[in-house]
Amino acid sequence: MLELARGVSQWAHGFKNAIIFLFNTGEEEGLNGAHSFISQHPWSDSIRIAIDLEAMGIGGKSSIFQAGPDPWAIEKFALVAKYPSAQIISQDIFTSGAIKSATDFQVYKELAGLSGLDFAFADNTAVYHTKNDKLSLLKPGSLQHLGENMLAFLFHSATSPSLPKGNDMESNIKSNQDTAIYFDILGTYKVTFRQQIANMLYNSVILQSLLIWITSVVMGGFSAALSLALSCFSIVLMWICSVSFASVVALVIPLVTYSPVPYISSPWLVAGLFGAPALLGAFLGQHVGYRLLVLYLSRTSGGRRGLPANLQANVAKLDAERWLYKSGLLQWLVLLVVGNYYKIGSTYLALAWLMSPAFAYGLLEATLSPVRLPRPLKIATLLIGLFVPFLLTSGLVIRLTATIIGTSVRFVRNPGTTPEWLQNVIVAMFIAAAVCLTLVYLLSYIHLSGAKVPVIITTGILFALSLAVVWSGVVPPFTEDTARAVNAVHVVDATGMHDLSGGKHEPTSYISLFSTTPGILEKETNIIGEEFVCGRDRYLDFVTFYVNYSCWTDKSAETGWKKSDIPIIHVEKDTKGEMRETQVLIDTRVSTRWSLGINMKEIEDFQMEDADGSEELIPQGEKSSVDGWHTIQFAGGKKSPTKFKFSLFWFKNSTQTTPNNLLLRLRTDVDRITPPMRSVLEKLPAWCSLFGKSTSPYTLTFLMSLPISI
Structure with missing residues (x-):
């Protein structure tokens, strides 16, 4: 994008339309950067078309896998792109829900009502979200392919007097009825025609x-x-x-x-x-x-x-x-x-x-x-x-x-x-x-x-x-570059340790190794050593996902963390009656990245505020849920707050009082490599790569919960 900006800037004096280069973050945490720009930035109202540059791999052609709804962008791209690569079948698959993912383009199209193009590399997607997703493996030809096509398209768009009407809903409704069908032939010629034809x-x-x-x-x-x-x-x-x-x-x-x-x-x-x-x-x-x-x-x-x-x-x-x-x-x-x-x-x-x-x-x-x-x-x-x-x-x-x-x-x-x-x-x-x-x-x-x-x-x-x-085994299933995705986490399990229990239960700590790739981990743990045991004996609830099969070791797991690092879930007030309301204070201590699950089978609504109640962070209103849980993911900087106040409003006829049922599930993440974790990482086989995504825990994580029977 910087190289495109440099190339565009040399000819900007002849442009009829401005080009905004948006470098955003927080995509993996929920498309936060794109959402913030569209909902808060004053320039967002002036946008006419949106171009999203994505990557699902580290090479190959930069192909269009989403376009529209207005066909202007895809038709003009076909007209000026030197090496066009686009297949509407990718859009069909993506929009069908077969791929459980989303891109910033979703925000631009659905929230802002914009039309445009969504690009992505797709070769060697096995490195996606792993430590092997690194610059040294990126193919220069892929960047050149993207750059030449995009530069031509940006020049054409910036000098065109006939851009779409941006977030004009009537225009978008009409374009939805006349979308473009597109595909390329050997990456050298692109065919587009309207749905009506x-x-x-x-x-x-x-x-x-x-x-x-x-x-x-x-x-x-x-x-x-x-x-x-x-x-x-x-x-x-x-x-x-x-x-x-x-x-x-x-x-x-x-x-x-x-x-x-x-x-x-x-x-x-x-x-x-x-x-x-x-x-x-x-x-x-x-x-x-x-x-x-x-x-x-x-x-x-x-x-x-x-x-x-x-x-x-x-x-x-x-x-x-x-x-x-x-x-x-x-x-x-x-x-x-x-x-x-x-x-x-x-x-x-x-x-x-x-x-x-x-x-x-x-x-x-x-x-x-x-x-x-x-x-x-x-x-x-x-x-x-x-x-x-x-x-x-x-x-x-x-x-x-x-x-x-x-x-x-x-x-x-x-x-x-x-x-x-x-x-x-x-x-x-x-x-x-x-x-x-x-x-x-x-x-x-x-x-x-x-x-x-x-x-x-x-x-x-x-x-x-x-x-x-x-x-x-002549051809190994994984290599150092195309590696098996694993998570190595130092887990401190403090579930049940809330203020009402008086701290009677001591937390358990262990190193957990699990994989998002099918298959057992015994070969890997035999190489690592460290007294790992593999099986399904430990069910791990990481709030955003759970683990039924893993390998774990208790060796030296009590080092590298302190009890003062364990988060606190404190019930400040519990007003029982026909309209029950519970006020909970959560202190994440040393963590500014955490995930909280709220049981929406018991809680009808909730409100989130800062610790002193001076700022409302999540207002009351209709809340979504998946499998009965509403999940909040928070990722802040070093100076982010760590104390939050929740007001939980129960359903009128709530009857679940079994102690094993949970009201809140909390995971706090700390970007810290403890001594036992360092030993495991140093011995991790070369064909394994740490899997990192917004839902994945850091290398040190604390688990805490609050039962329904508070």
Whole structure:
């Protein structure tokens, strides 16, 4: 951004519009910097478009993964960007909720009503939020790619007299009805068109396709209808077998390898581990449908009864081959209808996979004899027909697969709660879906060729070699640069130690090691030593998340902290009755970063003030909750206050009085490496990287709670 500001400043005298460079913080704590600018800064009312520069990795092209709602920015970017990279399928995935995350762009769009662009790097996402997310690994070419595109776009925007109307709601409502569909071709050319044009094109293709299908089935009669049903059945078998074969491998991998995700540092392994069985399953499933089709068509040869028996058999096989091909067209037609109905931006892929292969098929049917079919010419024509959809899809599938694999290192939000095989199954199912969607046409022409046995042997060898590689450990699952995400925390558990108990319970202290990556930690703890014990015996509630599986050691854990560091939850006043109100004073002591959970099943509302009640920090009003808890995260500087006053207003008919139920849960974090923690960190294997996010504790944390029965 500094380099962009330097470049822009040299030409700013000719600008019609100003450019504001916003360097903000607090994004991981809840998009605080962007929210503060939009809600408090006087310049926020003058903003017309917003550009957000994000990063989910440390390299690759800086791609647009969100745009709009007004199409002006994405259309102008396509016009001036030198090396455009943008795929609307990323926006579809992000806005669907499949990725539990948000960016500053959400604030600009939803709070301020602005339109714009959201960029991100996405290569090697395994380093995201780890200590390995460092400058030395950032690829200079990625910065150059972003800089050249953005500089051209900023110059164009600053000199343009026709910017969108900023936070004009009427304009945004109109733009929502006319959003842009966008995608790039090999990162050199960007295609954009409006949703209105897409609707017209999709509806036209859908109506024509339905007309052709209905006409062909009506003219073919019962035989054509049953042939269509059998070909569709082959598609179903293809999906079932492909997903099943790949998923079985996903379930087996954790049983035969140390790491349930052994392909993190070498993503190419998934081609053999999951791609090979998915392809084999797709072929075998479709082949069963093919054999049923041949059997049926051989018995209903119709007007070809005058042909010799061997020729009738060959014609039946050719007819079955064509029906399988047409079932692939029908598969993509269904996806086109669904995508068009729900206005999914990436529906253009279904259009490409339907129209281009359909044109190739129509050309073959119109020019070649169904009996004497020159196979080389047929294969060449089909490959030409598949060139465009493969061009649009291949790079996209590779990038999405790499992104899914990269997220495996931080896949588990609550360690120990997710089955070890789950991430494998997700990757396997995605690859199986890609195989069934993109290879459906080619698979239909293997059944008659001599490639059946080579396909089976090749996929089997590829799978066996990949499995042998991960089983033997020749290729390690993690490396120093692509590391396993772990948290090492010195925990002081003082739950139950509030003022009403008289301090009867002494706090417990231990070093805890847990991971957001699936798999056990015994290999790591064996290297560290320090008398670690692993298992599910200690349930850790860190307020923002919890841990069911961890490794812990009590060795020297009583050093490095003092009882005066333990936070205090003091009940100042508890007025019981029909409208119960409890006033609580919380002193976080040495910590200016803390998380507090409030039980919203018991508390209807609350108010937060500073210690003397002179400033209201959180007013009364409607409060949100997740799983019955409202969570407050606070992160301040060295001079931030540490004492806060809470007024808790109970529900009128609150009846829960079990001592084990909690009213408040508090975690305070201290950025301090204690002597026992230093010993653990020094011995931490090179393939492990500390995971740091707003919800993650610091290396020293104190846990405190207040029971309901105060």
